[in-house]
Amino acid sequence: xxxxxxxxxxxxxxxxxxxxxxxxxxxxxxxxxxxxxxxxxxxxxxxxxxxxxxxxxxxxxxxxxxxxxxxxxxxxxxxxxxxxxxxxxxxxxxxxxxxxxxxxxxxxxxxxxxxxxxxxxxxxxxxxxxxxxxxxxxxxxxxxxxxxxxxxxxxxxxxxxxxxxxxxxxxxxxxxxxxxxxxxxxxxxxxxxxxxxxxxxxxxxxxxxxxxxxxxxxxxxxxxxxxxxxxxxxxxxxxxxxxxxxxxxxxxxxxxxxxxxxxxxxxxxxxxxxxxxxxxxxxxxxxxxxxxxxxxxxxxxxxxxxxxxxxxxxxxxxxxxxxxxxxxxxxxxxxxxxxxxxxxxxxxxxxxxxxxxxxxxxxxxxxxxxxxxxxxxxxxxxxxxxxxxxxxxxxxxxx
Numbered sequence: 049x050x051x052x053x054x055x056x057x058x059x060x061x062x063x064x065x066x067x068x069x070x071x072x073x074x075x076x077x078x079x080x081x082x083x084x085x086x087x088x089x090x091x092x093x094x095x096x097x098x099x100x101x102x103x104x105x106x107x108x109x110x111x112x113x114x115x116x117x118x119x120x121x122x123x124x125x126x127x128x129x130x131x132x133x134x135x136x137x138x139x140x141x142x143x144x145x146x147x148x149x150x151x152x153x154x155x156x157x158x159x160x161x162x163x164x165x166x167x168x169x170x171x172x173x174x175x176x177x178x179x180x181x182x183x184x185x186x187x188x189x190x191x192x193x194x195x196x197x198x199x200x201x202x203x204x205x206x207x208x209x210x211x212x213x214x215x216x217x218x219x220x221x222x223x224x225x226x227x228x229x230x231x232x233x234x235x236x237x238x239x240x241x242x243x244x245x246x247x248x249x250x251x252x253x254x255x256x257x258x259x260x261x262x263x264x265x266x267x268x269x270x271x272x273x274x275x276x277x278x279x280x281x282x283x284x285x286x287x288x289x290x291x292x293x294x295x296x297x298x299x300x301x302x303x304x305x306x307x308x309x310x311x312x313x314x315x316x317x318x319x320x321x322x323x324x325x326x327x328x329x330x331x332x333x334x335x336x337x338x339x340x341x342x343x344x345x346x347x348x349x350x351x352x353x354x355x356x357x358x359x360x361x362x363x364x365x366x367x368x369x370x371x372x373x374x375x376x377x378x379x380x381x382x383x384x385x386x387x388x389x390x391x392x393x394x395x396x397x398x399x400x401x402x403x404x405x406x407x408x409x410x411x412x413x414x415x416x417x418x419x420x421x422x423x424x425x426x427x428x429x430x431x432x433x434x435x436x437x438x439x440x441x442x443x444x445x446x447x
Contacts, residue, residue, distance in 0.1 A: 053186040058177045058236055063193055065231030066170060069128065071197035072224040073163070075205030076135065077101070078307065079217045080152055081289050082209060082300045087149055091290050091418075095410015098285040099403030100157045104164030106400065111165050115172055116390055124169050124232045130162035132225040139218040147214070167399060171376060176237055183380050188322025191373050195318050195365075198311035206304025256390035265331070266391065268436050268443030269379055272338065273398035275436075276371060279429035280341055280364070282405030283422070284310065290418040296354055309358040313365025321373045330447035334374040335437050341367035342429040349419045378446060 053059045077098070085094045104111075115123060134155050141147040170190075178186040208217040260266050284307060292303040344364045351357055383391045405425060412421035437444060 051189070053178055053182050053189050056178065059186060061231050061235045062173055062177045063190055065128075065228045065235070066190060067193050067197050068224040068228035068231060069131065069166065070194040071201040071204075072131065072135070072221045072228070074198045074201035074307070074311075075217065075224075076159075076221050077285055078202045078205045078300070078304060079209050079214060079221075080156060081285060082206075082303065083214060084149065084152060085289055085293060090414065091286065092410045092414035094289065095286050095407045095413070097153060097156065098282075098406040098410070100153060101160040101163060101285075102399055102403040102406075103157055104161035105398075105403070111168050115168055116387075120169070120173060120176060121232070121235060121237050123165070124173070124235070125229060127162045127165045127169060128225065128229045128232055131159060131166075132222060132229060134159045134162075135218055135222040135225055139215065139222055142213075142215040142218060164399065168395075171380065171395070173235075173237075174376075174380065177235070183377055185322050187376050187380070188318050188320075188373050191369055191376075192315050192318035192322055195311045195315035195369065199308040199315065202304035202307035202311075203301075204304075206299075206301040210299055210301045256387060259387055260391065263382070264440050264442040265382060265446045266379070268331070268440035269375055270395060270398050271432070271436055271440070272334065272371075272443075273375060273395055274401040275429055275432040276338065276341070276401075277399050278401035278405040278408075279425040280345060280368065282402050282409055282425070283345070286406050286409045287413065287418050287422055290413050291348075291357075295352060295418060296357065298354065302354070306354075306358060306361060310361040310365045310368075313362035314369045315365070317366040317369030318373055321369070330374070330378065331443040331445060334371055334378070335433060335444060337367045337370035337374070338433045339430065341371055342426050342433065345422060345426040345429075349423060382446075 054063070081094060081098060084097045085091065088094070138147070138151070138155050141151055174183070174186055174190065204220060205217050208220060260270065288306055288310075289303060292298050292306055296302065296306075298305075341364060344360060344367065347360045348357065351360070379391065379395060409418075409421045409425065412424060
């Protein structure tokens with residue numbers, strides 16, 4: 049049944065908070081990416097800017113230790129407060145006409161520290177608020193709901209930026225971040241979340257490293273997490289912006305439509321897994337979906353028609369969700385509760401593939417054009433997926 053998880057009040061608060069946070073995050077990135085590219089006319093600089101959002105991934109293993117050691121609700125509220133504070137500062141700068149490009153770089157870096165922490169908390173809290181037999185349903189439902197926000201956010205952000213300016217966009221962004229804080233405050237977590245952990249930070253990191261090395265499936269999942277962040281997930285923040293402005297010749301509202309097309313497909317993909325959990329076939333399903341996801345990226349190189357471009361993005365979004373939801377479900381199912389925060393911390397470190405992909409895409413686009421950058425990243429993704437399939441065979445058979 050599609051809404052099994054949603055019947056539980058605690059999960060509803062969790063879902064509302066994640067939805068508010070996601071609509072703010074995706075709208076904010078569209079607005080700032082367009083402003084940076086418009087003012088600098090430099091895709092390489094845009095790549096650097098987008099990569100700074102994920103600087104906090106370097107600290108992810110330490111975040112994971114903290115999550116296993118301290119109260120989850122307090123950590124959740126602190127992280128969401130940072131998002132709200134940074135958006136408030138930017139709004140004030142915009143309203144007073146004091147906003148400069150270097151402000152954006154500083155604010156996005158600080159927000160990036162909170163963003164990496166948020167990614168870990170999302171995975172761990174899913175296991176806190178729902179029973180193990182509902183993991184696939186809960187993750188699919190969470191992903192499909194946030195995908196809806198990923199559709200709505202770019203449309204609203206692009207519209208407000210084009211017709212009313214950056215200040216109006218940030219009134220929306222600040223409002224939804226405050227909403228995420230309120231939802232987080234309403235969340236009730238079990239007392240067992242405050243698990244005492246007296247082991248030193250270094251010992252914790254050694255322990256989780258040893259555990260991961262001994263588990264071929266988790267190794268495979270982490271490699272796949274890194275590579276899809278480097279190749280396909282980095283497309284949204286740099287390459288689509290460059291495609292929209294320099295190849296398709298559409299404005300920020302048009303960029304919002306492209307991103308909305310991508311996440312409409314992602315919504316359909318996530319919803320299908322949430323509704324039909326038997327549709328999810330573990331590692332084999334993950335790897336086949338990754339091959340198809342990357343292959344579809346090649347088709348973007350052969351059209352300048354906006355409608356066809358959107359249709360391809362829609363298809364890409366479906367397989368994006370198949371890969372990401374399956375990956376998250378397998379990690380939560382396989383990892384024991386006492387190690388979950390630390391493993392998810394290392395999983396979030398894999399997100400560092402995203403800023404590396406953003407930097408690569410930005411510099412290649414600046415020198416050789418966005419289509420060349422897209423082709424190179426797709427080929428890399430296909431090759432690494434093939435290597436994982438051949439060498440880490442246990443991932444293929446896990447369910």
